[in-house]
Amino acid sequence: MIEESNAKIITEVPGPKSKELIQKRERYVANGVSCSAPIFVDEAKGALIKDVDGNVFVDFAGAIGVQNIGHRDEGVVEAIKAQLDKYIHPSFHMHMYEPYVNLAEKLTQITPGNYPKKAMLANSGAEAVENAIKIARAYTKKSGIISLQGSFHGRTNMTMSITSKYKPYKNGFGPFASDTYKTDAAYCYRCPLGCKYPSCKVACAEKLKTMLNTVVSPDEIACLIAEPIQGEGGFVVPPKEYFKALQQICNENNIVFIVDEVQAGFARTGKTFAHENFEVDADIITMSKSIANGVPLSAVVGKAEIMDAACVGGIGGTYGGSPLGCVAALKVIEKIEKEDLNSKSLEMGSYIMKRLNEMKEKYYVIGDVRGLGAMIGLEFVKDRESKEPYGEIVKKTIKYCFEHGVIFLNAGLFGNVIRFLPPLVMTDEQLEYGLNILDDAIKESI
Numbered sequence: 001m002i003e004e005s006n007a008k009i010i011t012e013v014p015g016p017k018s019k020e021l022i023q024k025r026e027r028y029v030a031n032g033v034s035c036s037a038p039i040f041v042d043e044a045k046g047a048l049i050k051d052v053d054g055n056v057f058v059d060f061a062g063a064i065g066v067q068n069i070g071h072r073d074e075g076v077v078e079a080i081k082a083q084l085d086k087y088i089h090p091s092f093h094m095h096m097y098e099p100y101v102n103l104a105e106k107l108t109q110i111t112p113g114n115y116p117k118k119a120m121l122a123n124s125g126a127e128a129v130e131n132a133i134k135i136a137r138a139y140t141k142k143s144g145i146i147s148l149q150g151s152f153h154g155r156t157n158m159t160m161s162i163t164s165k166y167k168p169y170k171n172g173f174g175p176f177a178s179d180t181y182k183t184d185a186a187y188c189y190r191c192p193l194g195c196k197y198p199s200c201k202v203a204c205a206e207k208l209k210t211m212l213n214t215v216v217s218p219d220e221i222a223c224l225i226a227e228p229i230q231g232e233g234g235f236v237v238p239p240k241e242y243f244k245a246l247q248q249i250c251n252e253n254n255i256v257f258i259v260d261e262v263q264a265g266f267a268r269t270g271k272t273f274a275h276e277n278f279e280v281d282a283d284i285i286t287m288s289k290s291i292a293n294g295v296p297l298s299a300v301v302g303k304a305e306i307m308d309a310a311c312v313g314g315i316g317g318t319y320g321g322s323p324l325g326c327v328a329a330l331k332v333i334e335k336i337e338k339e340d341l342n343s344k345s346l347e348m349g350s351y352i353m354k355r356l357n358e359m360k361e362k363y364y365v366i367g368d369v370r371g372l373g374a375m376i377g378l379e380f381v382k383d384r385e386s387k388e389p390y391g392e393i394v395k396k397t398i399k400y401c402f403e404h405g406v407i408f409l410n411a412g413l414f415g416n417v418i419r420f421l422p423p424l425v426m427t428d429e430q431l432e433y434g435l436n437i438l439d440d441a442i443k444e445s446i
Contacts, residue, residue, distance in 0.1 A: 126154025235377025
């Protein structure tokens with residue numbers, strides 16, 4: 001069991017046991033499988049990760065947003081153990097089971113929108129997005145898809161086709177799916193139109209209207225999919241007006257409005273779902289990552305009439321809606337509600353933003369600090385006037401933090417953003433330690 005309450009480094013990192021396993025990995029695991037923190041985990045609990053060499057790290061990456069309620073939550077563990085004593089996976093497509101419909105009911109209750117909703121369950125975020133697109137196409141009888149510049153939606157053929165970043169996600173994997181289009185995201189720090197918010201009146205959304213009159217007809221577009229806060233794109237937070245404009249454009253043109261909550265959902269931004277911050281209602285919502293505390297699970301939730309458009313047998317999959325994932329997800333939602341993790345997210349995020357803005361005052365290489373709740377991005381530049389991306393310092397900073405017991409993850413189209421996805425159960429001591437190490441790392445890296 002992890003006995004420490006904070007980071008503790010007792011060997012060089014990676015240590016000898018991790019290095020031995022890395023050699024085994026290099027021999028047997030495909031090169032294309034990436035790893036950001038080169039250690040092998042022995043145990044994880046809350047916001048701490050212990051490696052096979054006994055080193056303990058404070059985790060600010062949360063398994064890329066999977067651990068909002070903390071590693072190995074006790075309630076989730078007990079629920080999974082109890083489920084294991086009943087059955088593991090009879091497959092909902094063969095023999096139905098109660099946890100699936102209980103979770104579907106709960107998700108339709110907690111998602112925004114005062115209208116009848118239905119849900120279907122899958123395994124991963126990419127699967128959720130694929131199924132959402134299939135449902136939108138079946139409903140509208142149209143095929144085109146619009147996504148945003150800077151977006152990330154997955155690594156399957158369809159989802160990488162609508163993903164914006166080419167390397168590494170699309171590199172060498174073409175040809176890509178047809179009938180996909182991209183429109184500008186509201187990345188105000190790096191506005192592609194050279195505008196200044198709010199005087200621009202979200203010109204990037206207006207550009208979408210032009211696109212639908214010139215590049216492609218709305219008669220061809222089944223759906224528009226957008227992350228409420230872009231993840232891989234650099235934790236980009238759009239103005240509220242931007243999302244409202246997107247929804248209005250979709251409503252006016254019979255385009256299904258899909259909000260991808262895979263990384264931003266489940267209390268990460270101080271709301272159970274991030275698009276609640278923008279006061280819009282999605283036609284379809286995709287979700288995964290923190291939904292089940294690490295058990296593979298995803299969901300598509302949407303307006304009942306849209307969700308029912310797919311033919312019987314047209315959506316789902318053999319392992320979709322695993323009973324273990326369903327009981328875990330119900331416990332995750334229960335914990336978010338009972339322990340008010342949305343408020344915890346806002347409190348934690350407020351402190352992180354305060355500390356990061358203090359660092360911005362000290363270090364010229366910090367160009368922008370942005371986020372909602374505890375989903376925060378720290379963007380590095382070589383010069384604040386030119387805003388030239390500074391990805392090299394991000395690599396140095398993350399390496400220094402790792403060597404001192406703190407795990408961070410980068411993001412951004414230029415690899416120049418450090419993202420914050422700390423478990424919301426992180427203690428004040430752990431949070432303070434991580435931010436202090438980050439401060440030291442930037443100072444050492446300049």
